[in-house]
Amino acid sequence: MKCNLLITSINPGVGKTTFTLALALKLNSKGYKIGYFKPICDNYDYTDSADAKELLHMDEDLKTICPTTVTPFEYDMPDEQVEQIKTDIMDAYNRIRPNYDFLIIEISRKAAYLAYLNLSAKYLAKMLNAKVLILTEGRDVEDADRFIFGLNYFTAADVEVVGGVMTLVPQEMLEHFKTVVIPKLQNVHKLNILGLVPSQGSIAAPTVEEICSKLNARVLAGKSYLDNLVENYQVGAMSPEIALKYLRRVTRKAVITGGDRHQLVIAALETDTSVIILTGSILPPAAVLSKAEEKGVPILLTASDTYSTVRALTDQPIYGKLYLKQTDKIDAWNEIFETVDYKKIIELLEC
Amino acid sequence: MTEQIEPDLSVFFTAKSVAIVGASNQFGKVGYDVVHNLAQFGYPGEIIPINPKSKEIQGYKAYKALTDYPGEIELVFISIPSKYIINVIEEMGQLGIMHVVIISAGFRETGSKGARLEQELGEKLKHYGIRAVGPNVVGLVDTHTPLNGSFAARMPIKGNLGFISQSGALITGILDWSLAEGMGFSKFVSLGNKLDLDEVDFVRYLSQDEHTHAILAYLESITYGDKFIEISRQVSQSKPIIVIKSGSSKAGARAASSHTGSMSGADTAYDAAFEKAGVIRARSVEELFDTATAFSTMPLPRGPRLCIITNAGGPGIIATDAAEFAGLELCVLAADTIEYLQSELPAAASTINPIDVLGTGAEREYGLTLNAVLADDNVDMVLVITTPQGMSEPVKVAHKIIELHQQYPDKPIAASYMGGVDLAEGTSILKKNGIPTFAFPERGITSLLGLWKYAKIKQDMSKRLLEPEQFEANKDEVLEIFDSVINKGRVTLLGSEAIAVARAYGILAPDTRTAFSITEALRHAEAIGYPIVMKISSPDIIHKSDIGGIAINVKTEEEVRQQFTKMMNAGRQNYPQAAVMGVDIQEMSKVGRELILGVSEDPQFGHMIMIGSGGIYANYQKDVSFGITPINKIEATTMLERTRIHKILQGVRGEAPSDIERTINTLQRVSQLVTDFPEILEMDINPLFVFDENQGINAVDVKITLDRTKILKRQEEEIS
Structure with a gap:
């Protein structure tokens, strides 16, 4: 039995959606049956879910793939509505979960999103029986701090973190991260670094x-x-x-x-x-x-x-979506997964 | 399409049968004019009008389509709306007609839709191997055949100047003017959009045309710059090429680019390219034709030494000024010439160049003076100035000039007949007899200067054509660095990488290493040895010193720590979007004279190399000279000699001379580097420290930008 995998980040803008879809695609290609689930959307256009449905050939309707929407403009919603959202999420989850080996769950924006309504990543991870993968940028050594912060945040809430992946790492910094930063994260802070994704323009373009x-x-x-x-x-x-x-x-x-x-x-x-x-x-x-x-x-x-x-x-960078026709991008991602230890991710999802 | 095999363009000028698609009986239509011009100006071949609606056009039997004509058609003129032209080309292809002049407009000059139509047209032409002039042209004219396949209103006088023009309107204007001036042409070619044939093809063709003695061109852009240089270098050894390239001012460049959609900003590139190609550049239409006139009839001078004969002081001085500014020399007459002139001319006459025969000077004075100076070995060319004065005999003097030119056919003569009504007859006689004659002396100087420029081009070209020396270089190392940079997703090299490239080509440069952290910086500093130089390392920051990104003479660990932190913070603050990698740690250099050495790939002509005064004020001093690579030692030396700093390098005010030899050598090495690696788009060495004679140079800061597409292409080729 596998737990689900919840993918989140401390900061937005790390290429989360593309990474999530690309990981799902990769695992599908390796023979796993993976579903995409986004419990809460942050807008009403459902493009991410629609892309996922198309890319992963999912049969479920969009309302099941992303059952609820909470925008940043409704923090004053009544408690009953919050409860209803949780119910809707669970209903959808129960419909979708049996169809797959496990789900990859994407969190809107960042880990702390909707914490005020008790709907942030750590609550959802618990609710949806998921282990967490943290993404962070790797542009700067300070990003290592964000990993530690994320790790502590989830473990304090009793949510298991499978590890972290650094994205957008400048090629020149790869060596430095590999030899200096990552060993310390693994050995001292006990965080599995499951991938170091080099910055490659075409991925998020x-x-x-x-x-x-x-x-x-x-x-x-x-x-x-x-x-x-x-x-x-x-x-x-x-x-x-x-x-x-x-x-x-x-x-x-x-x-x-x-x-x-x-x-x-x-x-x-x-x-x-x-x-x-x-x-x-x-x-x-x-x-x-x-x-x-x-x-x-x-x-x-x-x-x-x-x-x-x-x-x-x-101001609000446009992250290019992953389309099936964009073979360039899919190729680029495939190349990148050479650097991501997806086998280890699968292993760690064992419940 | 110059990449195809050298086309035979003679059919365009000597075709035995021409069809006019869109021929018309209606006065005012282009299709009317073309038929009319062919007919009225004596075209000896078959005229075949094509028009689906008329049986007869201007007295010639008309055909509905090319396919309806039973005989052979060699050349087709097209003047129908743009969208129907592809069908005509298709028909031509089927019939095996290989030459076409597309007069019609409505293509790329109209916007993206027209551009697409032109692309399709180009593919169709290529498919059948049909050679085309145009579209969007006035047409072309050959005065010797004669063939006037244009909608210009007149026929030029038969002569020996070939004129290629990117502007059709200029052709009609020049043609009309030349009739009044009595200037003759062999051929007129309107280039238009240059979809297939361009200036290179016609320069090459005119070089082999026996009726053409000099090639003139008006160009707004050059399509294949490298080919243009290559062909012109060959052609200019046998025939002069004089080009007016418009768009050299800032506003002019703007106008030219909006007209043609091509880069026309880098006027320096055109200067350098024309020099390399042996092309004489005219700065105005007047200069173009004043220069060309002399080539029609005059021999080339042996040297730049000019003698001026005048009957008035003022015009003589004006001519002297003009000659000196233009780069001609006022000759020193031989002693016996002066002696002779003193004995024959009135005492008040000046017998020293410029020679003033005084207002009383008439046929006798002009005759004996001209005769004496033409015989003088110190004289390479002569300008004769005549102003209307009481005793002047302009007509007789004209005949004398003509007679003496026949006696001394090896020395060029130009005349300035300063005046209008009184000198009209003399002027006309001179022009008819091939003496370049102008109302004002400066134009006479321009005309003679053109001859000298060309004589010099012929003299120097053999030296300039010598293959550049090849220095030993580590190409593999450069290749490896370039590949690694591109694979890391960058196109600009870090300082340490650029320095390594320079060193691989034997360009002396200091040991430079990039550090990503303070710990690394300290390690590098230790290895290189204090004191060191520190520079911020980022592919995105060009002017490092502006943000405090350079520190020299860093002596201690403590300073390294402070500078590292300061630079990284400044980099991130000033360029929040930039990738600030770290800091370059560099061996400290002693200070020399600061030069700049750069290369930029010009979209038309390829790598343009530059040397001049360097340092942080380089952009403002503008003391630089340019060349087109590859350059040999002679070209490199000429480039350096042309800068102002060259004088200082030679040693002034008691200072020791600098290592000019090594500077020239470095210029050649950079030329070799960019020739070996066409993927280098930009390279800058600034400053290039030049030390005292025999002490060498040091390239302390090197920047290189690469062409990603070219490298990826090469990598692909290597794999396959």
């Missing part, structure tokens, strides 16, 4: 199409290339003479600039660019659009100014 819909932008050129992945953002504010030097330092990027800066757009088209976002509703000359078409780079036009556009894109 959104497509041009995702960016376009977020910005409500108009596609002026390159309609056939909306699948391009965007890994970086760069504002085109430099003078055209030196633009190439700067633009070349950033790859697979969205270049955000004013529609009247067409020399900059042309320079960007000479570099590794996934999309050009023109702001202020200023149309560029026809020859520039032709060039973009030839280079296979979409040009988007938005009415808002450059500053607001950048904020819209970066």
Whole structure:
């Protein structure tokens, strides 16, 4: 008998959803029958659950995969409603659980989400008979602190932590983490580090199409290339003479600039660019659009100014979803699971 | 499409039969003009109008389609709406007609839809191997066949200048002007969108055309820069190429890029490329034609020594100024020439260059003076200035100039007939007889200067064409570093990696190691030995010193700890999004003269290499000179000599001279590095410390940015 696996993080923005789905896919491919369950959604669009349903070929309806929604705008809900939510979760859980070897349960946002309503990760883990896997970024040695904090938080509540996975680790830091940080986490703090996922842009990168819909932008050129992945953002504010030097330092990027800066757009088209976002509703000359078409780079036009556009894109980063057609991304994930000890995860789930 | 085999373009100018798809009886339509021009300007071949609605066009039997014509068609002109053109090409393919001039517009110049249509058209042409001029052109003209396949209103005078233009309107304007000026052309080619044939193809073609003595071009962009250089280097050894490249000012570049959608900002790249290619660059249309005029009729000078003959002081001085600014030398006449002139000219005349025959100077004075200076070995070329004065004999003087030019055909002569009405006849006689003649002396200088520039290009080209020396280098190490950087998801090298690359190519640089923590930093410092230099290490931070990211002369462990913490905090505060990896620990260098040495891949011409005054003010001093790689020792030396700092390196104010030899050597090594590794997009060594003679150099800060796509492509090729 296996316990379920609950995946959470101390901070949001560590690539949790993609990691969760990719892990489920990987385990499915290894012959396990894995279901995805998200007890509480934090919005009403159910995209994560819909993606999971599609990717994992789940028969259950979305209301079973994600039975309840609690947004951050209803912390004042009456106690009865909280109870009802718990009941709904349990009902759905009981329907879905028998269909799988075990469930991978994703927690919205971060471990502490809805703690105020007693619906945070540790309560849900207990309720749903799950052991916990903690994700944290590995950009900085301070992230090790977050692991320890998470480990203590769950164990104090009597919830078993199977281990942790570090994501988004800069390639240069891998060696340092492997040789210095991780041994100490394992030996001194007794936390199993089950994976060290190197930072690889293509994993979390959104497509041009995702960016376009977020910005409500108009596609002026390159309609056939909306699948391009965007890994970086760069504002085109430099003078055209030196633009190439700067633009070349950033790859697979969205270049955000004013529609009247067409020399900059042309320079960007000479570099590794996934999309050009023109702001202020200023149309560029026809020859520039032709060039973009030839280079296979979409040009988007938005009415808002450059500053607001950048904020819209970066304040709440867009994490690219995992689609079946995006073989690039799935390949990237498969490669990454070479570094994640999924066998050990399975082993530790034994109840 | 210059990657294809060298095409035979002669059919475009000498076809025996031409079809005009879209031929029309309606005055004002392009299809009318093309038929009309072919007919009225004496095209000797078959004219075949194609129009589904007419039986006869301008007196010629018309056909509904190309397929309806029973005979052979060699060349097709198309002037129908853009969306129908692909069908015509298909028909041509079926019939085996291999040459087309697509006059119609409505393609990439109209936006992304037009661009897609043009892509499809390109694929169709490629499929059948059909060679095309255009689309979006005025057409082309050959004055010798004659074949006027254009919608220009007139026919140029028969001559020996070939003119290629990316602007169709410029062709019609120049054509009209040239008729008034009496200037002759061999061919006019309008390039338009350059979907297939471009400037390189026509430069190559005109180089082999017996009717063309000089190749002129108006260009807004160059499609295949490397090919352009390669071909022009060959061609310029036998025929001069004079190019006006527009868009050299900032606003001009903006206009050109909006017109063509191509990068036109890096004007320095064009200068460097034209120099490498042996192309003479004209800065204005006037300069283009003033230069070209001389090539029509004049020989090349042996040297830059100019003699000016004038009948007025002022114009003589103006010409002298212009000559010196332009880089010509005012010759020193031989003693016996001066003596002779003194004996023959009035006492008040100046017999020292510029020679002033005075206002009284007439046929006799001009004649004996010109005769004497043309015979003088110290004179390579002559400018004759005439102003209308009481005793001037402009017509007689003109005849004298013509006569003496025939006697001394090896020395170029230009004339400045300063005036309008009174000198009109003399001017006209001179022009008709091939003496480049202008109203003002500066233009005469421009004209002679062009000849000298070309003479010099021919003289120097053999040295410039020498293969660059190959230095011993560790290519594998560089390859390994580049692969590892790309596999780590970066395109910029850390300082320590870039230095290792430089060292692999024998470029002297200090021992540099990256530390991710203070513990590591202390270990590296210990190994290198105090004092050390510390630099923040991040692929995202370009100007390290601006945020306190550089510390020199760090002497103790305590200082290492303090600096490490300070730099990491500053990096994160100033660049919250940047990946701040750690700190580079570097061997301390003694200070030398600060130079900058850089390479940037120009989208058109490939690697552009640069050297000049360096340090943190490099961007503001703008004392740099450029070249296109690969460069040999002669080119490297010329580059360095052209900078202002070169003078200082030679030793001024009693200072010891610097190690110029090693600096030039380093320039060559960098050239070899980027030639071996086309994936290097940018490389900067700043500062490059240059020490006293024989003391060498030290590349203390090296930055390299790579082209991810090129490396991935290479890796794939290696695997397969």
